[in-house]
Amino acid sequence: MKRTLNIVILLALTLGLFNAAPAELDKYDSKIAVIKFKTEVxxxxxxxxxxxGTRTFTFTNTGNAPLLITNVKTSCGCTVPSYSKAPIQPGDSxxxxxxxxxxxxxxxxxxxxxxSxxxxxxxxxxxxxNIVAAK
Known part of the structure; x- marks a missing residue:
């Protein structure tokens, strides 16, 4: 009886591990875009x-899925952004x-x-x- 109970418990644990394994593996297979800026300031x-007053932020998609920037909003009307609407492929800048x-x-x-x-x-x-008067 004790042996049968041990086998049933072992079997239940083994099946539980096999059922959990695919979910763990799926998180590594998911495709995500990761935006990495050369500088953030x-x-x-x-x-x-x-x-x-034109300056450029450079970034790279370090993820494994295409990166799509959907909007760029500035804190005032004195700053105007310009960016590509095309997807940035993994590894591209x-x-x-x-x-x-x-x-x-x-x-x-x-x-x-x-x-994004x-x-x-x-x-x-x-x-x-800092903006100073022209000389």
Whole structure:
């Protein structure tokens, strides 16, 4: 009787492990996009008023699924984003161009929110600097 009970318990444990194994393996087979930025903060430094305010964030899709950026939102109308709407394939790189209006004098810090299908949801980037009067 004791031996039969031990066999039944061993059999139940073995079947339980086999049933759990495919779920564990599936998480490694899932396809996800991962967006990795070269830098998440661009410091303009001190720039002259009305100078070129265009800077570029470079990123790579380090995941194993195509990366699709669906929206880029800035914290004010003084910052205009430009990006490709085409999917970025695994291992490929892309660029997010930001144009800040350098007419207004003084220090600034702005955020850029990138919405995509990448793991982790939205990515928040920052730009900062100081605009001084032209000489």
């Amino acid at each position: 661009i410091d303009y430094g001190t720039v002259e008023q009305n100078s070129d 892309g660029e997010l161009e930001i144009k800040y209006n350098t007419k207004k004098l003084g220090a600034f810090t702005k955020t850029v929110t990138v919405t 299908n990448a793991e982790g949801g939205n990515k928040i980037l920052k730009i900062k600097g």
